[in-house]
Amino acid sequence: MLSLLIGAVAAPVLGRWPRRSALAGFGLAVLGSLAGLCAAALVLLTGQTIAFSLPLTLPGASFAILVDPLAAFFLAPLFLISLLGAIYGSGYLAKADGPATGRHCFFYNLLVLSMALVVCAANAILFLFAWECMSLTSFFLVISDHQEAPVRRAGFTYILATHLGAAALFALFLLAGAKTGSLDFAAFNGLHDLPPLFAGILFLLALGGFGSKAGLFPFHVWLPEAHPAAPSHVSALMSAVMVKTAIYALLRILSFLPPAPAWWGGLMLVLGVAGGLFGIGMAATQKDLKRSLAYSTVENVGLIFMALGFWLYAQATHHYFTAALALAGALLHIWNHCLFKSLLFMGAGSLLHGAGTRDLNEMGGLLRRMPRTGLLLIAGAMAVTALPPFNGLVGEWFIYRGLLEGGIKFQGLAAALPIVLVGLMAMIGAMVLVVMVRIVGIGLSGEPRHQGAAAAHEANGRMVGSMAVIALLCLAGGLMPALLINPVVAVAGTISPGASDLLQNSGCLPYWIGGMGIGVVLLILLIFVGSRLLASRQKAAAPTWGCGFLFPTARMSYSAEGFSELAHRSFYCDCLRPRVSGGQPVALLPGRVVFAHDAGDFFLQAVYLPLFRTAGGFCSRMRGLQSGLLQIYLFYIFGAMTLLLGWLALD
Amino acid sequence: MITRLFLHLLVLFALAPLLPGVIGKTKALFGGRKGAPFLQHYFNLWKLFGKGLVISRTTTWIFRTGPVVGLAVPVIASLFVPFGSLTAPLGFNGDMIFVIYLFALSRFCTATAALDTGSAFEGMGAAREVTFACLAEPALFFSLIVIARLTGSLSLTEMLGPGLLAGWHGAAASLILVLVCLFVVVLVENCRIPFDDPNTHLELTMIHEVMVLDHSGPDLALIFYGAAMKLLVLGAVVVRVAIPVNLGNQALDLGVFILGMIGLAVLIGVIESIMARLQLLRIPQFLIGTILLSFFSLIMLLR
Numbered sequence: 046m047l048s049l050l051i052g053a054v055a056a057p058v059l060g061r062w063p064r065r066s067a068l069a070g071f072g073l074a075v076l077g078s079l080a081g082l083c084a085a086a087l088v089l090l091t092g093q094t095i096a097f098s099l100p101l102t103l104p105g106a107s108f109a110i111l112v113d114p115l116a117a118f119f120l121a122p123l124f125l126i127s128l129l130g131a132i133y134g135s136g137y138l139a140k141a142d143g144p145a146t147g148r149h150c151f152f153y154n155l156l157v158l159s160m161a162l163v164v165c166a167a168n169a170i171l172f173l174f175a176w177e178c179m180s181l182t183s184f185f186l187v188i189s190d191h192q193e194a195p196v197r198r199a200g201f202t203y204i205l206a207t208h209l210g211a212a213a214l215f216a217l218f219l220l221a222g223a224k225t226g227s228l229d230f231a232a233f234n235g236l237h238d239l240p241p242l243f244a245g246i247l248f249l250l251a252l253g254g255f256g257s258k259a260g261l262f263p264f265h266v267w268l269p270e271a272h273p274a275a276p277s278h279v280s281a282l283m284s285a286v287m288v289k290t291a292i293y294a295l296l297r298i299l300s301f302l303p304p305a306p307a308w309w310g311g312l313m314l315v316l317g318v319a320g321g322l323f324g325i326g327m328a329a330t331q332k333d334l335k336r337s338l339a340y341s342t343v344e345n346v347g348l349i350f351m352a353l354g355f356w357l358y359a360q361a362t363h364h365y366f367t368a369a370l371a372l373a374g375a376l377l378h379i380w381n382h383c384l385f386k387s388l389l390f391m392g393a394g395s396l397l398h399g400a401g402t403r404d405l406n407e408m409g410g411l412l413r414r415m416p417r418t419g420l421l422l423i424a425g426a427m428a429v430t431a432l433p434p435f436n437g438l439v440g441e442w443f444i445y446r447g448l449l450e451g452g453i454k455f456q457g458l459a460a461a462l463p464i465v466l467v468g469l470m471a472m473i474g475a476m477v478l479v480v481m482v483r484i485v486g487i488g489l490s491g492e493p494r495h496q497g498a499a500a501a502h503e504a505n506g507r508m509v510g511s512m513a514v515i516a517l518l519c520l521a522g523g524l525m526p527a528l529l530i531n532p533v534v535a536v537a538g539t540i541s542p543g544a545s546d547l548l549q550n551s552g553c554l555p556y557w558i559g560g561m562g563i564g565v566v567l568l569i570l571l572i573f574v575g576s577r578l579l580a581s582r583q584k585a586a587a588p589t590w591g592c593g594f595l596f597p598t599a600r601m602s603y604s605a606e607g608f609s610e611l612a613h614r615s616f617y618c619d620c621l622r623p624r625v626s627g628g629q630p631v632a633l634l635p636g637r638v639v640f641a642h643d644a645g646d647f648f649l650q651a652v653y654l655p656l657f658r659t660a661g662g663f664c665s666r667m668r669g670l671q672s673g674l675l676q677i678y679l680f681y682i683f684g685a686m687t688l689l690l691g692w693l694a695l696d
Numbered sequence: 697m698i699t700r701l702f703l704h705l706l707v708l709f710a711l712a713p714l715l716p717g718v719i720g721k722t723k724a725l726f727g728g729r730k731g732a733p734f735l736q737h738y739f740n741l742w743k744l745f746g747k748g749l750v751i752s753r754t755t756t757w758i759f760r761t762g763p764v765v766g767l768a769v770p771v772i773a774s775l776f777v778p779f780g781s782l783t784a785p786l787g788f789n790g791d792m793i794f795v796i797y798l799f800a801l802s803r804f805c806t807a808t809a810a811l812d813t814g815s816a817f818e819g820m821g822a823a824r825e826v827t828f829a830c831l832a833e834p835a836l837f838f839s840l841i842v843i844a845r846l847t848g849s850l851s852l853t854e855m856l857g858p859g860l861l862a863g864w865h866g867a868a869a870s871l872i873l874v875l876v877c878l879f880v881v882v883l884v885e886n887c888r889i890p891f892d893d894p895n896t897h898l899e900l901t902m903i904h905e906v907m908v909l910d911h912s913g914p915d916l917a918l919i920f921y922g923a924a925m926k927l928l929v930l931g932a933v934v935v936r937v938a939i940p941v942n943l944g945n946q947a948l949d950l951g952v953f954i955l956g957m958i959g960l961a962v963l964i965g966v967i968e969s970i971m972a973r974l975q976l977l978r979i980p981q982f983l984i985g986t987i988l989l990s991f992f993s994l995i996m997l998l999r
Binding site (some may be wrong): 409410412413416419423427430431432433438441442445446449450452453457458460461464465467468469471472474475476478479481482485486487490491492552553555557558561564565568569572573576579583584585586587588589590591592597599601602603607608609610611612614615616 | 745747748749750751752753754755756758760761763764765767768769771772786788789790791793794796797798800801803804807808810811812813814815816817819820822823824826827829830831832833834836837838841844845848850909910913914915918977980984987991994995998999
């Protein structure tokens with residue numbers, strides 16, 4: 046942590062010398078992350094808890110740190126992705142000038158530090174301080190390219206949405222603090238015997254506050270705006286890690302509250318599954334690659350919330366084994382999503398770097414021009430689709446298995462709920478395949494549809510290297526699932542006592558998926574070699590068969606919008622369908638036809654922007670307070686001091 | 697264990713190419729023609745394996761991977777599916793999820809291989825293939841849950857084991873609906889009429905055939921072989937649900953299974969002869985109907 050802090054300070058100081066600034070900023074980020082990763086791994090392996098507390102002079106605050114297995118479970122991917130993100134970033138920003146690199150490193154290091162502090166904090170004031178720090182530093186990273194208007198707008202949406210959530214958190218912690226008389230998390234255990242109504246209010250505040258950070262539907266609006274705008278390794282860090290800190294915090298708060306009634310779980314799983322369907326549906330219609338990936342994060346977070354909700358629901362209805370499976374599935378998916386989503390965002394960044402565009406329609410033919418990046422991106426796409434032999438399947442297996450267990454063991458019509466969820470999850474899974482085939486097939490294969498893609502160049506060694514590490518981890522997780530399952534089962538036991546025994550004694554943990562994955566890989570290699578031997582006799586190269594068209598051009602190939610048209614025509618509701626204008630040739634000799642396809646977010650357009658506008662109108666009335674005169678501000682400070690003195694005197 | 701594995705793979709490799717032959721013969725009989733011999737598909741495969749390859753200059757290694765995975769996936773998947781009352785060589789708790797995602801793997805590779813050529817026609821086929829799967833998968837899951845609830849197991853070889861016969865005594869109505877739904881899934885997944893026409897040469901109406909336009913020689917042989925095996929593996933589930941008997945003699949059981957598979961192929965041939973291909977935009981509606989039907993069979997079981 047110290048190293049991160051020094052890195053944050055050193056990078057802008059050295060801003061005049063770009064190379065030294067980058068070396069100090071990113072190098073110290075790597076060192077700090079490595080140290081943090083080791084500490085987190087140690088806690089996970091030994092199961093011991095690190096805790097210490099220093100008093101602070103602020104009322105109610107203390108520098109209380111607690112790293113238990115739950116925190117370490119979230120810290121491990123956090124530091125891993127920050128480490129690789131720093132290496133990737135140093136390659137990504139290799140051409141940037143010194144002051145820009147310095148600023149970037151300052152905020153990057155502070156972001157990593159504040160995220161780690163969010164996960165470690167054991168005091169409400171410290172937690173909120175770190176939380177705000179995290180929001181602000183990530184905001185400044187999002188608006189790195191603040192010269193562009195869309196980036197500024199994205200940053201604005203982000204900061205508004207995230208502060209709406211923060212307001213709920215302030216209310217949550219103040220209420221909890223008022224009830225227990227202390228703002229230390231240790232004292233929050235006293236919340237265990239709250240009346241149901243009050244506990245419900247706290248739960249709703251936590252769900253709203255943390256959900257808005259996690260990208261839970263319908264608080265997801267900032268994700269698809271902010272992630273495309275940020276530099277790609279920052280998108281990776283935000284999408285893979287930052288949204289998970291909110292899930293961590295929700296789990297932490299749940300551990301303080303009394304045992305959850307069934308409706309808490311029900312609410313979470315309904316929002317989760319709605320987010321899953323909405324997210325993946327929107328991801329299929331975006332032509333911006335990073336926007337599509339951001340919506341895919343909304344979908345994955347939805348799946349995690351669905352699994353967590355089902356865990357609470359099953360626990361409340363006394364189906365403990367089902368609950369344990371769902372909890373393990375959610376935790377596994379958290380780790381897996383950290384890996385493959387950062388890989389995908391980094392891959393998208395490399396494509397942006399190499400081909401100069403985020404628009405899938407302007408890509409094409411990139412696998413030939415960027416073979417290593419393309420291969421790694423395909424690995425990420427297969428992992429997120431939960432295909433064997435990658436890690437995604439292990440997590441989804443647990444979630445499916447939990448739902449199926451419920452579908453088989455629940456009595457009577459109660460079983461309809463998990464069964465419907467299985468069906469919806471299968472539909473989401475098949476849609477993920479549509480989205481990923483679209484990214485690989487339209488973005489990477491075929492012929493280039495733009496000069497930028499035709500002149501694309503391979504990413505540099507640091508970028509490819511850090512992506513390769515993540516891709517290998519994804520593969521290792523799929524081929525040796527024990528690496529994922531064992532720590533998750535242990536951590537599940539600390540969240541929900543008894544869960545790890547239930548899982549371990551059930552004898553149904555899917556260690557065999559690894560063996561089957563190895564079998565799939567070996568068989569594919571065998572057939573590949575065999576067919577290569579057979580085909581080595583005669584091989585001719587020719588252009589793609591145009592089905593009778595003599596001069597097919599790249600413009601005739603399938604576009605990103607065209608690929609998902611059948612899907613949104615067949616099973617989207619009207620409000621989610623992209624608005625299409627033009628495209629119909631008229632008259633006998635039609636002229637130039639313009640076709641526009643706008644896949645904006647319904648909730649952002651119809652709910653949030655009007656809300657923001659109203660709030661903006663209200664706030665502009667208070668503009669009179671901000672006159673810009675120094676005397677007035679001195680007067681404000683004087684007034685505030687007087688009020689404080691008065692308050693102290695009354696106390 | 698090893699002998700069972702060999703027997704299983706032998707049945708798979710030897711029997712699979714017979715099924716398209718039977719379907720073809722049935723259609724020929726309906727059309728008043730003599731038709732190609734039953735073994736035509738074996739000859740085709742042999743011929744294609746001996747041919748050279750023409751590869752598009754646009755393509756990359758993805759293009760060559762598609763056919764390979766298309767063959768590897770049904771082989772691995774077949775190890776989990778019992779052939780009649782011959783139990784599967786492998787069986788794990790929850791392997792049905794793995795098998796479904798295995799087929800997703802083959803879909804991913806086939807569709808990206810099609811898009812790799814940059815051809816608009818193949819893009820069309822890929823888009824249709826992945827989109828219709830979104831509706832076929834829930835129906836498959838619901839149908840399998842019915843069987844899982846009846847047999848209390850989540851491994852395919854136990855779900856389709858002796859417990860199934862007892863299920864027919866208790867919940868015949870549900871199982872009949874499941875049988876219909878599974879049959880529809882087999883038709884969709886194997887690109888048969890009324891969802892896709894494997895014989896047409898109008899690219900605009902095809903799904904699977906249009907995706908493999910650019911494959912040739914041994915690669916095309918791998919695709920055909922893989923498709924025949926996929927029909928066998930998915931068809932084996934339908935046949936087992938329809939004929940859950942256990943005669944106790946391995947040779948007799950195998951005979952029943954082979955007869956059942958041939959019967960299924962004849963049924964597919966009859967349907968292809970008497971039905972027209974559905975209009976493309978009707979297919980999603982039809983599939984949603986299938987999902988509802990499979991869910992209805994579950995509700996009957998839950999009540």
